[in-house]
Amino acid sequence: MSLTRWELLLSFCKKGCKSGLLAGVLWGLLFLFFTSPLIWEAEAYEETGNHHHIQETLHSRAHGEGRFDLIGNIKQQIVPTVLGCTLLGGAFGIIISLFLGLGFSFGFFTRNFFESPIRSATLTGLISFLIFHGIPSVSNPPELPGVIGSEESFTSRQYWWIQSIVCSIMGVLIYLIISSKESGRIVKVFGLLLGIFIALLPFLSGTGAEAVNSVVPPELRSRFVYYSLTINFIFWLCLTIQFFLRLAKDKTIDSYQILNEEIVIQ
The missing domain is CATH 1.20.5 (Single alpha-helices involved in coiled-coils or other helix-helix interfaces)
Structure with missing residues (x-):
């Protein structure tokens, strides 16, 4: 049985999409339970702008009496958050699988690269995280609501x-x-x-230029940056590990040979 280069890419994309969708579900749940509460707390700071008032708001939220009810917000946001992250995860999975598929079919990646799935997945996940999140966050870290000047500098x-x-x-x-x-x-x-x-x-x-004036405490902003980057790294690691394990499971990568412009499965 022979596969053209496009059929090979389609096979890679299917594995990447499945891996991205599953990793996206985890991505959305982690964001919902770890970073979303920080966003809601920052929004409360932004609306009140008063530390004493915010403590009353958070206290009432914990008892289900306030406007920003934690359990209610989670129930309200679980579907759009998880669904959005799942779809985005599938898109990222297709992108990374296309990159690896093209690299393999054109000889930039050898079969040896795919023989150690965990090592290659960790390296690929780390590089992907640095490209999409790590390096950009050096200049533009994730920001919470309530940062003065963030809306004006959003485009730049x-x-x-x-x-x-x-x-x-x-x-x-x-x-x-x-x-x-x-x-x-x-x-x-x-x-x-x-x-x-x-x-x-x-x-x-x-x-x-990073906006530093904010009604949100620095500790809350630091936790948001740390949680966001950590969750993003977990997502990429989960995606790439799944993808490489899927390739290793069907063992077809070991049988690929480039012959002219075709990939032949022996």
């Missing part, structure tokens, strides 16, 4: 986020292109340094 921060992702992806691609062939160690090191330089180009043009 989004532009910098997109610019950072594009440069990071280009850096990875350039490294793969330079180091994929039978190149020496010096060439591979040069490709790595060049890729890192390209990924960091947005920082050379300046980072977006």
